[in-house]
Amino acid sequence: MYSELNPPQRILMGPGPSDVAPQVLKAMATPLLGHLDPQFLTIMNDVMEMLREVFQTKNQMTIPMSGTGSAGMETVFVNLVEPGDKVIIGVKGLFGQRMVDVAKRCGAEVIAVEAEWGTIIEPAQIKEALEANPGVKVVALVHAETSTGVLQPLQEISQMTHSAGALFVVDAVTSLGGIEVGIDKNQIDACYSGTQKCLSAPPGLAPVTFSPRAGEVIANRKTPVQSWYLDLSMIQSYWGKERLYHHTAPITMNYALRETLRLVLAEGLENAFTRHQTLGSELQAGLVNMGLKLVVDAEYRLPQLTAVYIPEGVDDLSVRKQLLEKYSIEIGGGLGAFKGKVWRVGLMGYACNRRNVTVFLAALEQVLKEQGYRKP
Numbered sequence: 001m002y003s004e005l006n007p008p009q010r011i012l013m014g015p016g017p018s019d020v021a022p023q024v025l026k027a028m029a030t031p032l033l034g035h036l037d038p039q040f041l042t043i044m045n046d047v048m049e050m051l052r053e054v055f056q057t058k059n060q061m062t063i064p065m066s067g068t069g070s071a072g073m074e075t076v077f078v079n080l081v082e083p084g085d086k087v088i089i090g091v092k093g094l095f096g097q098r099m100v101d102v103a104k105r106c107g108a109e110v111i112a113v114e115a116e117w118g119t120i121i122e123p124a125q126i127k128e129a130l131e132a133n134p135g136v137k138v139v140a141l142v143h144a145e146t147s148t149g150v151l152q153p154l155q156e157i158s159q160m161t162h163s164a165g166a167l168f169v170v171d172a173v174t175s176l177g178g179i180e181v182g183i184d185k186n187q188i189d190a191c192y193s194g195t196q197k198c199l200s201a202p203p204g205l206a207p208v209t210f211s212p213r214a215g216e217v218i219a220n221r222k223t224p225v226q227s228w229y230l231d232l233s234m235i236q237s238y239w240g241k242e243r244l245y246h247h248t249a250p251i252t253m254n255y256a257l258r259e260t261l262r263l264v265l266a267e268g269l270e271n272a273f274t275r276h277q278t279l280g281s282e283l284q285a286g287l288v289n290m291g292l293k294l295v296v297d298a299e300y301r302l303p304q305l306t307a308v309y310i311p312e313g314v315d316d317l318s319v320r321k322q323l324l325e326k327y328s329i330e331i332g333g334g335l336g337a338f339k340g341k342v343w344r345v346g347l348m349g350y351a352c353n354r355r356n357v358t359v360f361l362a363a364l365e366q367v368l369k370e371q372g373y374r375k376p
């Protein structure tokens with residue numbers, strides 16, 4: 001016989017998933033509805049309306065795709081890009097690299113604009129790439145690069161993208177709900193996010209939004225979207241007025257999303273941003289105070305994801321193991337170029353609270369001490 005499922009209560013302070021509020025877990029334990037039940041259609045309307053508020057957009061085409069953040073990424077590229085299209089992608093970490101991979105699989109001619117991990121893509125680099133490559137269709141950036149903790153400024157690159165007649169695409173998987181994404185203000189044409197980072201619901205839905213201009217590009221495609229599952233022209237018929245069956249919506253995940261969006265809006269977007277900013281700064285000050293070195297310069301540091309160098313002589317895995325086993329705290333290790341070199345500490349959504357900052361700093365101090373680490 002198998003025992004009843006009984007996962008331990010963790011403090012999820014890694015790069016995602018983040019802790020989920022009890023109200024969201026409760027919403028997920030409510031009765032299932034059919035995906036065409038009038039009551040569920042009302043819930044879908046609420047979700048779309050609330051997503052517009054959180055994305056800060058009037059975009060009609062704003063819906064949650066079935067799947068995690070990566071499904072959102074794939075949705076944007078498969079719908080906007082046709083074989084042979086030129087796409088500029090800013091690569092300054094793992095998720096920029098993933099965009100390149102996805103765009104190439106759509107047949108795009110990818111122009112990767114690279115920057116060192118831990119730094120931003122400079123607007124001048126994109127300007128140069130736009131000038132060297134006439135007829136670019138899409139310029140894509142990762143707003144909050146979760147592999148490095150870098151906050152990428154958007155305004156200037158958005159303007160030069162539009163001046164060149166291209167569409168501006170942004171990955172907001174880790175930014176949405178934690179820092180301002182501002183779809184309309186920043187004139188972002190297509191954007192995707194995920195439920196499991198600062199939105200603090202379980203992984204499973206990928207909110208996306210498309211400007212009317214991006215909608216036109218999709219409507220005027222010459223080739224069918226290569227992915228049946230992520231084809232927006234069909235999915236819109238389910239989320240739009242017709243409510244035509246395409247695939248069965250993940251009902252319970254939509255309950256979770258509705259409840260977590262309700263909580264974000266009840267707190268107020270600005271208040272949520274301030275909370276992330278304040279506590280992120282406190283966490284970062286605490287790490288510096290312990291003699292640790294942060295990866296990103298203060299100007300471009302994300303509040304919700306802090307990358308910190310692992311001090312010399314300290315074992316990456318055993319520190320993370322002790323944090324998990326003794327304190328039930330999860331943090332992330334480094335990815336790619338940063339593997340074994342950095343830790344990534346998340347303060348996302350519901351997990352972004354002062355208790356977690358204090359408990360984590362105290363636990364890390366204790367574990368480092370046991371590893372023989374002394375503040376320099």
Ligand SMILES: *Cc1c(COP(=O)(O)O)cnc(C)c1O
Binds near residue numbers: 068171203
């Ligand atoms: C987590 C993340 C993704 C991928 O999301 P999944 O939910 O893991 O599929 C994409 N982009 C960024 C910036 C992320 O942080």
